[in-house]
Amino acid sequence: MRFRIIVLAKQVPDTRNVGKDAMKADGTVNRAALSAIFNPEDLHALEQALSIKDKIPYAEVILLTMGPTRAAEIIREAMYRGADQGFLITDRKFAGSDTLATSYALSLAVKKLAPYHLVISGRQAIDGDTAQVGPQTAEKLGIPQITYAEEILSLDAKKIIVKRRLERGVEVVNSTLPALITVHSSAPPCRQRIGKLLMKYKHARTVTELQNETKDYTELYNERPYLLIEEWSADDLKAETQNLGLSGSPTKVKKIENVVFQHKESTILSNSDKDIEKLMQTLIRSHIIG
Amino acid sequence: MNNIFVYCEVTEERLVADVSLELLSKGRKLADDLKVKLEAVVIGHKVTKPEALLYPFGVDVIHYADDEKLFPYTTLPHASIIIELFKKEKPEIVLFGATSIGRDLAPRVASALRCGLTADCTSLEIGDHFENKTQTEYKNLLYQIRPAFGGNIIATIINPETRPQMATVREGVMKKEVYSVKYKGKLNKIDARSILKDEDFAVTIIERHLEKSKIDIKNSQVVIAGGYGVGSKENFQLLFDLAEILGAQVGASRAAVDAGFVEHERQVGQTGVTVRPKLYIACGISGAVQHRAGMDQSAQIISINTDIDAPINQIADYTIHGNVADVIPRMIKYYKKNSK
Ligand SMILES: Cc1cc2nc3c(=O)[nH]c(=O)nc-3n(C[C@H](O)[C@H](O)[C@H](O)COP(=O)(O)OP(=O)(O)OC[C@H]3O[C@@H](n4cnc5c(N)ncnc54)[C@H](O)[C@@H]3O)c2cc1C
Numbered sequence A: 001m002r003f004r005i006i007v008l009a010k011q012v013p014d015t016r017n018v019g020k021d022a023m024k025a026d027g028t029v030n031r032a033a034l035s036a037i038f039n040p041e042d043l044h045a046l047e048q049a050l051s052i053k054d055k056i057p058y059a060e061v062i063l064l065t066m067g068p069t070r071a072a073e074i075i076r077e078a079m080y081r082g083a084d085q086g087f088l089i090t091d092r093k094f095a096g097s098d099t100l101a102t103s104y105a106l107s108l109a110v111k112k113l114a115p116y117h118l119v120i121s122g123r124q125a126i127d128g129d130t131a132q133v134g135p136q137t138a139e140k141l142g143i144p145q146i147t148y149a150e151e152i153l154s155l156d157a158k159k160i161i162v163k164r165r166l167e168r169g170v171e172v173v174n175s176t177l178p179a180l181i182t183v184h185s186s187a188p189p190c191r192q193r194i195g196k197l198l199m200k201y202k203h204a205r206t207v208t209e210l211q212n213e214t215k216d217y218t219e220l221y222n223e224r225p226y227l228l229i230e231e232w233s234a235d236d237l238k239a240e241t242q243n244l245g246l247s248g249s250p251t252k253v254k255k256i257e258n259v260v261f262q263h264k265e266s267t268i269l270s271n272s273d274k275d276i277e278k279l280m281q282t283l284i285r286s287h288i289i290g
Numbered sequence B: 001m002n003n004i005f006v007y008c009e010v011t012e013e014r015l016v017a018d019v020s021l022e023l024l025s026k027g028r029k030l031a032d033d034l035k036v037k038l039e040a041v042v043i044g045h046k047v048t049k050p051e052a053l054l055y056p057f058g059v060d061v062i063h064y065a066d067d068e069k070l071f072p073y074t075t076l077p078h079a080s081i082i083i084e085l086f087k088k089e090k091p092e093i094v095l096f097g098a099t100s101i102g103r104d105l106a107p108r109v110a111s112a113l114r115c116g117l118t119a120d121c122t123s124l125e126i127g128d129h130f131e132n133k134t135q136t137e138y139k140n141l142l143y144q145i146r147p148a149f150g151g152n153i154i155a156t157i158i159n160p161e162t163r164p165q166m167a168t169v170r171e172g173v174m175k176k177e178v179y180s181v182k183y184k185g186k187l188n189k190i191d192a193r194s195i196l197k198d199e200d201f202a203v204t205i206i207e208r209h210l211e212k213s214k215i216d217i218k219n220s221q222v223v224i225a226g227g228y229g230v231g232s233k234e235n236f237q238l239l240f241d242l243a244e245i246l247g248a249q250v251g252a253s254r255a256a257v258d259a260g261f262v263e264h265e266r267q268v269g270q271t272g273v274t275v276r277p278k279l280y281i282a283c284g285i286s287g288a289v290q291h292r293a294g295m296d297q298s299a300q301i302i303s304i305n306t307d308i309d310a311p312i313n314q315i316a317d318y319t320i321h322g323n324v325a326d327v328i329p330r331m332i333k334y335y336k337k338n339s340k
């Protein structure tokens, strides 16, 4: 039997690159100026999976992502680096999902891929910033979770030993399999694309992407069926509608405020107590610190 | 309305963690607003005097599960006990510390109870909500206010329909305040063995030790960088002190690294790392072009310099004209005074 590793990854706006150029004149975030990227810690997660595959030849790495059509980009990216296959979970019904609804959908997709041995996610996505989806998916699957993984120290068909990175130290734990691990950014970075794989998968597309192509790929796909990236809808997952999207999400966003940066000429402050206190108050009020 | 619960984390020293005491203080205020009780959940083994420590924070009930298998913390046994307890008690609100334990445990519990969980709240308030779509009025909801999107937006999250309303809060966000030294509640002992199953011990700890984490200035929201003008290794300690309370990382110019004030991993600039934090505080840094290349995309820049004409001041939002050793201790002082 294959040793099946499922990697959960999300495409996110690059919120780390919100420099002065990505702010609009009114001081709000210019989302359009942010590129869509592979969530950074999910690349660390992918690397953990690929390095297991390096050691265990019968291991296979499957990437799962939930998102719009465009999110297929990160499936291709994972294939270029060594993933064997990917599935895009995509449906209007998933829109507005909070972490509970997201983990419900992801867990159904993981179950569809059973039997599996290991599920690997990033610790946290840089847009929602909650770090909740990993543990919630583990709960829905009824399997143990190992959060903040930095290194897999050993692995066999039945158990895994993982080094965890905590606030003030490290912990080494042993878990039965299957289990879900969430990977911390202190784990090794992901390997680069491999030229041969780039050539092999560069025409990989989802059905929706193929429909938007002007070129006819029918013949190529008959010859190389592995190029087709499967899309799974809510029906494919046999999901219950009330657990999906907005209706499956107990949290509601009531209000959103952009953090406003006013960029003006440098304000010169004296080193008086009054000036320093005023500055600290301004920083706290604008949520930059505190 | 039902009560407010706080999960109390237990430290290495078997004390209830500061973050939990801070949450009890906040929980007490919310309980007074809502006219309900405050209940604490303590799960561990031989925890130091939970009653004497917790009642003064205005705790009405302590639920205490004491068993050698419950310390040190592992996810599943703690989750099972809490899930069982909450199914019975049906809390209105539950607070967890946004620590490596709280952020591991709370989502597992929320998923099992199918309730909402808001991460890393910076503020919690009680408020009403009117849902236009269904024309429904909700009274006394918990407004859970949190930064998201890499700190670029602040969202107010509510859970209108489901209970409990769960949130995690970082250490230092709420203020620890004794409610009344004479306050007395009651103790409810939880029989852990009757709840726990073999599957709860699927994960076992082989080894644990304290270890300094690797330097990671690139991913930090706030960077406090020191230059040659900081003057000495000892003065650099001031930057570390400020970084500690702001949750920031310390960076440096090449001249400071060359002078041996700090490690090379902290160097910012053309031959060091590039950072784009929300806030960059340049202390005693002149602002050579090679240094600026690594930090000029920061969202906000504060310069502390004795030279009013230092080039760094041209790209700074604020320039404090003064001596590093003199200014930083007062930044610490006024931060502490003005943050909750
Ligand atoms: C401003 C704002 C605030 C929010 N606050 C909350 C909140 O407090 N509580 C809440 O429940 N929801 C919240 N949400 C919704 C939440 O962002 C989404 O549910 C999101 O889809 C998943 O959460 P995350 O980005 O925090 O992921 P995280 O939980 O941080 O992600 C952890 C890991 O899970 C995996 N993962 C996450 N999403 C996917 C996916 N779509 N496909 C595959 N793998 C994935 C990845 O491996 C990732 O590294 C908020 C959304 C916004 C816009």
Ligand SMILES: Cc1cc2nc3c(=O)[nH]c(=O)nc-3n(C[C@H](O)[C@H](O)[C@H](O)COP(=O)(O)OP(=O)(O)OC[C@H]3O[C@@H](n4cnc5c(N)ncnc54)[C@H](O)[C@@H]3O)c2cc1C
Residues within 6 Å of the ligand: B226, B227, B228, B229, B230, B231, B252, B253, B254, B255, B256, B267, B268, B269, B270, B271, B272, B283, B284, B285, B286, B287, B288, B289, B290, B291, B294, B304, B305, B306, B307, B310, B322, B323, B324, B325
């Ligand atoms: C090829 C090349 C690559 C380089 N790469 C880098 C790089 O990656 N990163 C980098 O940083 N540099 C780099 N440099 C070096 C760079 O050119 C500068 O020499 C260096 O940045 C200067 O560091 P500094 O600002 O700390 O020191 P200085 O230029 O000596 O400035 C010290 C500042 O501190 C102020 N000051 C003094 N006393 C106090 C006090 N008590 N309180 C407050 N302020 C005080 C002074 O007014 C002055 O502005 C590179 C140079 C070359 C040639």
